[in-house]
Amino acid sequence: MKSKQEEIIDIAAGLFHEYGFKGTTLQMIAQKMNMEAPSLYNHINSKDQILSEILLPVAKAFMTKMDQISSSQVSALDKLERLISFHVSLSREKPHHMALMIHDWHYLKEKEKEAFIAHRNTYEDKFVAIIQRSVENGQIRDLDVCIILFNLLTTLRSMYAFVLRYKDYNTIDLEENIKNVLLNGIKKDSHGLGTSMG
Amino acid sequence: MKSKQEEIIDIAAGLFHEYGFKGTTLQMIAQKMNMEAPSLYNHINSKDQILSEILLPVAKAFMTKMDQISSSQVSALDKLERLISFHVSLSREKPHHMALMIHDWHYLKEKEKEAFIAHRNTYEDKFVAIIQRSVENGQIRDLDVCIILFNLLTTLRSMYAFVLRYKDYNTIDLEENIKNVLLNGIKKDSHGLGTSMG
């Protein structure tokens, strides 16, 4: 059973995604909640708070998962695969939240925005470290790390759009197909350069 | 020599990208133009018009280029490479315009929005056709076309962010590195499955 605040937040996420944070009014949210706009204030403190409640928990979820993966003993390539899986799951569970992570974080208030950016930078740094490690141990090709990070992250960050467009796409297939496209582009032994050629 | 309208449009593009269309006020634009907000109306008709003047010409440029490439006699894979090059050039020339193509097209007025969406759909359809053709002629692997389109387009559409972040990155290197990452992931003979193996 969802609290009314959680209901508001989920409905707001969908509207923010469709119309943008500034393009969504409290009236629009209230209408979907079957109440008048001022009644929302019995459950929330401000419109800004709604955005924070959408974005910060997701940002924290990313950090928690990244720390878990990053500190584990599996190979760097396994870590990349687990990160891909995580992005796919989250995108399926909360596609609108994920969309807002890209499109509307800028509207966070100063303090929350700083926290959000700090989280995101840390996340990227750890992501880069894993890429670098997997280049060093020969699991992926020695390409420019910026380019690899860019290709991986932009694809993963846009996943919400894919799952919304192809709602019936099997989750496991999606995960495997994305891994295939992304990793076979950077895995050394996919390029006729691996030891299996000898 | 840029007309004052063009100046306004370019300045607005940068601000719209940084603060969002709704998050940017005419005052902010006017300030960067060293004038008062009402003076802008000597050069533009409305705030909405500025957005249209940013997005619609770019949308048309994409269509023109796509038609040119699509109707040419080069191989399907060559067509994909040319599309990648085009995305990279445009992203370098007008990164803010490109960002708005993704983030703020929703704020177009009804008529312009419809035109924009129609353009984009046609563009995607033609993109898919080229991917399909290059699967048929054996130039790229027989993966799910949706996934290939998704991976290519999201990476290309996010390119603006890369060029803004790494301003000194050599354009030719960027183009080649992106092609390498994207295409070697989908080219059949990169995966030990090509005829060169026999």
Added chain:
DNA sequence: GTCTATAATGAGATAGAC
């Protein structure tokens, strides 16, 4: 073509009855 002054509108938020 630019300015100041000023509409006209719409949004977030509060007060207070029920």
Added chain:
DNA sequence: GTCTATCTCATTATAGAC
């Protein structure tokens, strides 16, 4: 907890002097 009425403020846009 929900409502109606209202406040306050920002923003787009116009009017009219210079």
